[in-house]
Amino acid sequence: MLMFGVILASSGLLLMIEKGILAEVKPPPLHPAAGELSRRGGGGGGGGEEAPGDLDYEVLRDIRNRTIRAVCGQRAMPRSVWELPAGQRRTVLRHLLVSDKYRFLYCYVPKVACSNWKRILKVLDGALESVDVKLKMDHKSDLVFLGDMKPDEISYRLKNYYKFIFVRNPMERLLSAYRNKFGEIKEYQQKYGVEIVRRYRKNGNSAGDDVTFSEFLRYLLDEDVERMNEHWMPIYNLCQPCAVRYDFIGSYERLNADADYVLERVQSPSFIRFPERQSWYKPVTAETLHYYLCNTQRRLIKELLPKYILDFSLFAYPLPNITSEFCRQ
Ligand SMILES: *[C@@H]1O[C@H](CO)[C@@H](O)[C@H](O)[C@H]1NC(C)=O
Numbered sequence: 110m111l112m113f114g115v116i117l118a119s120s121g122l123l124l125m126i127e128k129g130i131l132a133e134v135k136p137p138p139l140h141p142a143a144g145e146l147s148r149r150g151g152g153g154g155g156g157g158e159e160a161p162g163d164l165d166y167e168v169l170r171d172i173r174n175r176t177i178r179a180v181c182g183q184r185a186m187p188r189s190v191w192e193l194p195a196g197q198r199r200t201v202l203r204h205l206l207v208s209d210k211y212r213f214l215y216c217y218v219p220k221v222a223c224s225n226w227k228r229i230l231k232v233l234d235g236a237l238e239s240v241d242v243k244l245k246m247d248h249k250s251d252l253v254f255l256g257d258m259k260p261d262e263i264s265y266r267l268k269n270y271y272k273f274i275f276v277r278n279p280m281e282r283l284l285s286a287y288r289n290k291f292g293e294i295k296e297y298q299q300k301y302g303v304e305i306v307r308r309y310r311k312n313g314n315s316a317g318d319d320v321t322f323s324e325f326l327r328y329l330l331d332e333d334v335e336r337m338n339e340h341w342m343p344i345y346n347l348c349q350p351c352a353v354r355y356d357f358i359g360s361y362e363r364l365n366a367d368a369d370y371v372l373e374r375v376q377s378p379s380f381i382r383f384p385e386r387q388s389w390y391k392p393v394t395a396e397t398l399h400y401y402l403c404n405t406q407r408r409l410i411k412e413l414l415p416k417y418i419l420d421f422s423l424f425a426y427p428l429p430n431i432t433s434e435f436c437r438q
C-alpha cells in the first residue's frame with residue numbers, strides 16, 4: 110500500500126523528467142558556489158568558459174537533488190535510519206563504510222566501482238600500501254562498517270560525517286551483475302543459477318552456467334527486494350537515500366571526475382588517486398545493452414521496472430527505450 114503511493118508519486122516525477130522537467134528547472138548559476146562543482150578535468154575552467162558537459166551535469170545534479178527532496182519529503186518515507194524496519198536498517202548499516210580519520214561515510218553499491226572505493230578506504234586507513242596493489246579484493250577485512258558500531262556512535266557519524274554514494278543506470282547495473290556473476294563466477298552459478306533454471310525452464314536442469322538474461326529478469330520479478338543479493342538489490346534498498354541524507358551522489362558515468370571531487374572534498378592525501386579500470390574489466394556498452402534489451406520480451410522489462418523505479422527516478426536515469434523503433438536500429 111505504502112509502496113504503491115511512492116511508486117505513483119515517483120513515476121509522476123519520472124514523467125516530468127521524461128517530458129523535460131529541464132524547462133522548469135531554474136538554470137544553475139554559471140559560477141556555482143565554491144565547493145559545489147567537481148574539479149575540472151585538467152584543472153582548466155578559468156576564464157569563465159564552461160567545459161562542455163559541465164552545465165548539463167549541474168542540471169542533472171539539481172534534478173536529482175530536487176527529486177530526492179520531493180520523494181523523501183512525503184509522509185510515508187523514512188527520515189532517519191532509526192525509523193526503518195530492523196531488516197532494512199541492518200542492510201543499509203552493513204553497506205555504510207566508515208572512515209573516522211577522514212570523517213566520511215561511503216555507502217557501497219556492488220557493480221558501481223565499489224572494489225575501487227574499498228581499496229581507497231584501505232589505503233586511507235594504512236591497511237594497504239597503494240590502490241594499485243595487485244591483490245584480490247577482500248571485501249570484509251580491514252574495513253569498518255557502520256553496522257558494527259553502537260547506536261550513539263552510528264548517530265554521531267550519520268549526523269557529522271560527509272556522506273556519499275555512487276550510482277549507475279539501473280539496467281546497466283543489472284546487466285553487469287548478470288554477465289559477471291552468471292558468466293564468470295562458479296559460486297553464483299551454483300547458488301543462484303541452478304535454482305533459476307529449475308524454476309523458469311521446462312525440464313530445467315543445468316549447472317547454472319547458462320542462465321539467460323530473460324530467466325534472470327523473471328527471477329528478479331519474483332524476488333523480494335529486501336532479500337535480494339546485494340549485486341541486484343535496488344540502490345534504494347542498499348543505501349536508503351531518504352533515511353540517510355547524502356551530501357554527494359556520484360555517477361558511474363563520470364566516475365573519475367566525481368571520485369576526484371570526493372577525494373578532494375574529504376581532504377585525502379594528494380598521492381591517492383582513484384584507480385584506473387582493471388584491465389580484465391568488460392564494460393557494458395550501449396551496444397551490449399541494446400542487444401540484451403531488444404532480445405528480451407518487452408513485457409518482462411516493463412513488469413520489472415516498478416521494482417527499480419526509485420533508482421530510476423531518484424537518480425534521474427531515463428527508463429530503458431525498448432520501442433520497436435529503437436530495437437530496429
Ligand atoms: C542538495 O542540495 C543541498 C542544498 O544546496 C546540498 O546541501 C546537498 O548536499 C545536495 N545534495 C546532493 C546529494 O547533491
Ligand SMILES: *[C@@H]1O[C@H](CO)[C@@H](O)[C@H](O)[C@H]1NC(C)=O
Binds near residue numbers: 430431432434435438
Ligand atoms: C527511443 O528510440 C527511438 C529510436 O532511436 C527514438 O526515436 C525515440 O524517441 C526514443 N524514445 C524515447 C522515449 O526515448
